[in-house]
Amino acid sequence: MPRVKSGPYRKQKIRKMLRRAKGFRAGRSKLNRAAREAVMRAGQYGYFGRKNKKRDYRGMWIVRINAACDLRGLAYHKFMNGLRIAKVDLNRKALAELALSDAKAFDELVETAKKALASKPAPAAPAKKK
Known part of the structure; x- marks a missing residue:
């Protein structure tokens, strides 16, 4: 069986690794071993x-x-907590966007939360251990 030489494939792998290390400083962008380590760390x-x-x-x-x-x-x-009680299902990203861009809508949400908190009875105090 003939010997398999990996010349072109190996060169291609090294070139690909050095392309990924482009812009790194010193030997990290020029030397194969240093570039491989730097790319892995990156x-x-x-x-x-x-x-x-x-x-x-x-x-x-x-x-x-x-x-x-x-x-x-x-x-x-x-x-x-008020939004949770009122079953308003908005995530924090949407709420933050509303707070910045649409103050009127955020005011309505605050009022909804306040109403939900007012309508919910206060939780009973936990019993003390003797």
């Missing part, structure tokens, strides 16, 4: 960065909703 940073981005955006939406609720005299947790 992929890991990208993966975790995408997870962190979701976390950061959710935090930003909560801050925006909280600020809008404070202006209307309602705490964030009470506002969200």
Whole structure:
């Protein structure tokens, strides 16, 4: 059986890796081994960065909703609880967008939450242990 040579395929793989490392500094964009390590690390940073981005955006939406609720005299947790009781199913992204762009609609949601909180009876105090 003849020997299989991987010359062109190997060269193609190296070129592909170096293309992905374009823009990196020093040997990380020129040397195959260093470029491979740098590209792997960049992929890991990208993966975790995408997870962190979701976390950061959710935090930003909560801050925006909280600020809008404070202006209307309602705490964030009470506002969200009121919406839950009133069965208003809007996510935080949509609520933050409403708070920024459509103040009138957000005012209506705040009123809905306040009414729902007022109509719900206060929970009974838990029994003390003896």
